[in-house]
Amino acid sequence: MRTWLRCVECGRVVEGFAYRCPSCGGLLEVEYDRLEIRLERGESIWSFSGALPVRERVSLGEGWTPLVRGRSGAWLKYEGSNPTGSFKDRGMAVAVSHALDLRCGEAVCASTGNTAASMAAYCARAGLEARVIVPRGKVAPGKVAQLVAHGASVEEVDGYFDDALDAALAAARGGAYLMNSVNPYRLEGQKTLAYELVVQLGRAPDAVVVPVGNAGNISAIWKGFRELAGLGLVDGTPRMVGVQAAGAAPLVRAMETGRLDPVGEPETVASAIRIGRPVNWPKAVRAVRESGGTILAVSDWEIDRARLELARREGLFVETASAAALAGYRRALEEGILSAEEEAVLVLTGSGLKDPEVRLPGPRPATGRATASRRPPGSGPPGEAPCPPG
Ligand code: AN7
Numbered sequence: 096m097r098t099w100l101r102c103v104e105c106g107r108v109v110e111g112f113a114y115r116c117p118s119c120g121g122l123l124e125v126e127y128d129r130l131e132i133r134l135e136r137g138e139s140i141w142s143f144s145g146a147l148p149v150r151e152r153v154s155l156g157e158g159w160t161p162l163v164r165g166r167s168g169a170w171l172k173y174e175g176s177n178p179t180g181s182f183k184d185r186g187m188a189v190a191v192s193h194a195l196d197l198r199c200g201e202a203v204c205a206s207t208g209n210t211a212a213s214m215a216a217y218c219a220r221a222g223l224e225a226r227v228i229v230p231r232g233k234v235a236p237g238k239v240a241q242l243v244a245h246g247a248s249v250e251e252v253d254g255y256f257d258d259a260l261d262a263a264l265a266a267a268r269g270g271a272y273l274m275n276s277v278n279p280y281r282l283e284g285q286k287t288l289a290y291e292l293v294v295q296l297g298r299a300p301d302a303v304v305v306p307v308g309n310a311g312n313i314s315a316i317w318k319g320f321r322e323l324a325g326l327g328l329v330d331g332t333p334r335m336v337g338v339q340a341a342g343a344a345p346l347v348r349a350m351e352t353g354r355l356d357p358v359g360e361p362e363t364v365a366s367a368i369r370i371g372r373p374v375n376w377p378k379a380v381r382a383v384r385e386s387g388g389t390i391l392a393v394s395d396w397e398i399d400r401a402r403l404e405l406a407r408r409e410g411l412f413v414e415t416a417s418a419a420a421l422a423g424y425r426r427a428l429e430e431g432i433l434s435a436e437e438e439a440v441l442v443l444t445g446s447g448l449k450d451p452e453v454r455l456p457g458p459r460p461a462t463g464r465a466t467a468s469r470r471p472p473g474s475g476p477p478g479e480a481p482c483p484p485g
Contacts, residue, residue: 097128098148100279103378112197114267114277122378123279130322134294140185140287146322147283151192153221157184158287162295162440165409169424169439170300172292175413175446179241182285182312182444183213187274189284191217194272200224203271205259207308207367208238209445214274215245226271228252228259233366235414237449255361256309257372276311277374285312289319292440299329301437304427306419306444307337307346307390308368310379316442317382333440334388336433337379338423340365340416344392349376350383364395364454367416367445389432397422399456405443412447420444 100109104121116123131145140147140158155178163171174182191214194202201224204210211227211234218225225247233255242249252259260275267273276282293299299320305313313335320332339346340363349355358371373379383390393401402418405411420441427433447453 096131096145096148098125100124101126103381114273122277122375124318124378125279125283130326132290132323132326132328134290134328136294140188140284143287143290146286146290147189148280149189149192149196151195153188153192153195153217155179155184155188155216155220157188159291162292163409163411165441167404167409167421167424168435169304169421169441170296171405171409171411172288172440172442173411173413174288174442174444175411175417179209179213179216180237180446180449181209181213182288182442183209184217185287186276186281186284186311186315187213187217190272190274190278190281191221191223193280194223195221197272199272201226201271202274203228203263203266204274205229205256205263206234207256207369208234208449209367210274210276211247212238212241212245212449215242215247218247219245224248226250226266228262228266230255230259233369235366235450235452237451241449256370257357260374275374276309276315282311282315282318285315286319286322288442289316289323293323293329296438299323299331300333300440302334302336302388302433302439303442304336304338304420304424304439305442306365306368306416306423307339307379308343308370308373308416310337310346310373310375312442312444313337314375314378314382317386320386332386334433335382335386336388336423336427337383337390338419339390339392340368340398340419341392341394343369343371344390345371346373346376346379346390347392349380350390353380363398365398365416365419366450367414368419389427391423391426391432393419393422393426394460396456396459397426399454400459401425402447402453403455406447411443413443414445414447414450417444
């Protein structure tokens with residue numbers, strides 16, 4: 096298999112490794128002369144090695160996570176059962192393998208927690224130095240414990256994820272291998288979620304609903320479906336529905352304007368997606384447009400409530416950001432963006448054990464329901480009680 100990088104903005108082909116297009120600074124994407132995607136069950140993402148651009152194969156058994164039919168009617172893809180408890184392991188297995196291919200000894204990332212936890216574990220496994228940069232006081236405690244346990248060196252910056260990313264980019268210019276999702280190799284690992292869904296369902300779903308922070312995952316999953324469609328392995332492709340927290344939702348406007356106005360001080364209880372300047376926004380906008388999907392913003396109240404609903408009605412304890420998928424699905428049904436007849440998959444991106452503070456939301460605040468009057472009777476969440484009935 097031969098691979099190269101192509102700029103998603105100007106189309107320039109880049110041989111060798113880069114994080115950005117040398118001509119225009121655009122994001123890069125991995126391309127292949129020949130993709131081989133074996134649509135059958137496997138033990139890890141490496142069952143798709145014919146579509147992964149590396150020689151080394153570092154693995155902790157990532158991927159092949161459960162797909163559970165929810166009582167809500169939607170399918171629940173539970174990424175919390177990856178080795179470090181989030182979807183990041185798919186990408187990290189490939190990116191750490193690539194770092195080994197390149198003989199890099201040190202990896203760096205900025206993170207709201209999960210990228211760092213995953214990187215720390217995979218670097219421990221592969222014998223690489225792990226250096227993580229996180230926003231001070233804004234990382235869930237389970238993720239901090241993972242960093243300490245796996246022996247990563249941790250640097251805290253005052254500010255937000257976006258400030259930490261600037262510091263990580265500087266470290267990468269100094270020669271460290273950058274594990275953030277601006278790295279196109281990492282996203283190759285994450286595209287395997289699309290392949291898995293097609294194996295698990297026997298077809299592509301009608302919609303995939305994904306919590307969005309830096310917008311790498313929604314872009315990666317869409318690339319997976321595009322590849323399957325290009326090979327004639329699926330009949331149709333799903334609409335990609337991204338969900339942001341209302342206090343950190345720059346992509347909602349970017350979809351309309353075609354440019355990104357960063358949110359300077361992003362605020363949300365969903366610390367994993369508290370990101371004001373999503374680096375992959377051009378890829379995400381393309382994924383949503385090509386797929387006929389949308390980006391929604393949901394309130395913190397809706398996220399907290401969805402998290403409880405997942406725990407109490409579905410039996411799945413997910414981290415706060417992951418609950419945005421269900422909150423967004425509910426909103427999409429309310430607004431008529433999706434119908435209950437459509438087959439939707441909610442990507443539950445991480446485990447609740449990382450983020451053990453459980454908030455019991457009170458009555459819906461007046462500002463928490465932008466579309467109350469438009470909700471058809473009976474289509475919304477069950478009742479307005481603080482906790483959904485069990
Ligand atoms: C649970 O770990 O950005 O849109 O630094 O941890 O691909 O960024 C985490 C992101 C969703 C959003 N759900 O994914 C990080 C980080 C969970 C997450 C997202 C994250 P992207």
